[in-house]
Amino acid sequence: MPTTLGQKIKKLRQDKGYSLDDLARETETSKSYLWELENRDERKPSGEKLTNIAQALGVTTDYLLDEKASPDEAVLREAFFRKYNKLEPDDKEKIKQMIDLWGKK
Amino acid sequence: MPTTLGQKIKKLRQDKGYSLDDLARETETSKSYLWELENRDERKPSGEKLTNIAQALGVTTDYLLDEKASPDEAVLREAFFRKYNKLEPDDKEKIKQMIDLWGKK
DNA sequence: ACTAATTTGTTCTATATAGCGAACAAATAT
DNA sequence: ATATTTGTTCGCTATATAGAACAAATTAGT
Numbered sequence: 001m002p003t004t005l006g007q008k009i010k011k012l013r014q015d016k017g018y019s020l021d022d023l024a025r026e027t028e029t030s031k032s033y034l035w036e037l038e039n040r041d042e043r044k045p046s047g048e049k050l051t052n053i054a055q056a057l058g059v060t061t062d063y064l065l066d067e068k069a070s071p072d073e074a075v076l077r078e079a080f081f082r083k084y085n086k087l088e089p090d091d092k093e094k095i096k097q098m099i100d101l102w103g104k105k
Numbered sequence: 106m107p108t109t110l111g112q113k114i115k116k117l118r119q120d121k122g123y124s125l126d127d128l129a130r131e132t133e134t135s136k137s138y139l140w141e142l143e144n145r146d147e148r149k150p151s152g153e154k155l156t157n158i159a160q161a162l163g164v165t166t167d168y169l170l171d172e173k174a175s176p177d178e179a180v181l182r183e184a185f186f187r188k189y190n191k192l193e194p195d196d197k198e199k200i201k202q203m204i205d206l207w208g209k210k
Numbered sequence: 211a212c213t214a215a216t217t218t219g220t221t222c223t224a225t226a227t228a229g230c231g232a233a234c235a236a237a238t239a240t
Numbered sequence: 241a242t243a244t245t246t247g248t249t250c251g252c253t254a255t256a257t258a259g260a261a262c263a264a265a266t267t268a269g270t
Binding site for chain 1: 217218219220221222228
């Protein structure tokens with residue numbers, strides 16, 4: 001299971017069969033910087049780059065950044081589901097992706 | 106409806122009754138920089154800052170960054186919902202937040 | 211199999227800008 | 241009227257990020 005930002009990017013990229021150049025082209029970033037992101041843990045990319053990368057890899061930025069705790073309590077299921085169904089297609093898709101990914105970690 | 110990153114931060118912050126100093130303390134950033142984020146459109150904060158800010162304001166980074174399209178097609182609802190229920194509480198909470206926010210835009 | 215060409219990954223140097231601290235200004239409270 | 245809180249500006253340093261050039265690996269040709 002990948003845990004750092006770099007590991008996640010590398011895994012997702014390779015799973016898609018992209019080279020660094022491929023991903024660089026799609027994300028408006030240089031391949032040298034992508035390499036640093038994957039291999040040097042101390043990098044802190046901008047939200048903009050993160051957005052491009054997340055999109056190219058089909059995940060959300062929240063998944064890449066993998067935040068920490070946040071207060072929790074029970075969910076009202078029906079209300080939840082009704083709300084979900086009213087979302088725009090793009091947003092639905094994103095929610096779905098997050099659920100898929102988080103379910104695996 | 107706030108549209109830029111700065112507008113969103115400002116609105117959320119003020120709605121919570123926070124001063125720039127308050128938010129700065131909670132998010133590991135300087136108030137001067139927060140001011141720039143709110144008032145100068147050309148700023149590009151790091152994912153790290155974004156994460157802190159999003160958390161302090163109770164939203165996701167994806168909401169703050171408001172990405173663009175992503176491929177879409179039908180969702181298998183039951184599977185979807187079963188998966189959702191298996192998530193960790195923290196993650197459930199995040200999904201819920203996103204749905205709430207996106208439902209309003 | 212051997213080598214030349216092409217693709218992929220890595221390192222280095224240079225530049226723009228993220229992000230801070232402290233000083234200043236405006237507003238609000240006492 | 242003064243003190244305290246809030247917002248704004250400025251200059252400095254660290255670091256994000258690009259653009260090569262270089263190295264390793266892979267592919268294609270003979």
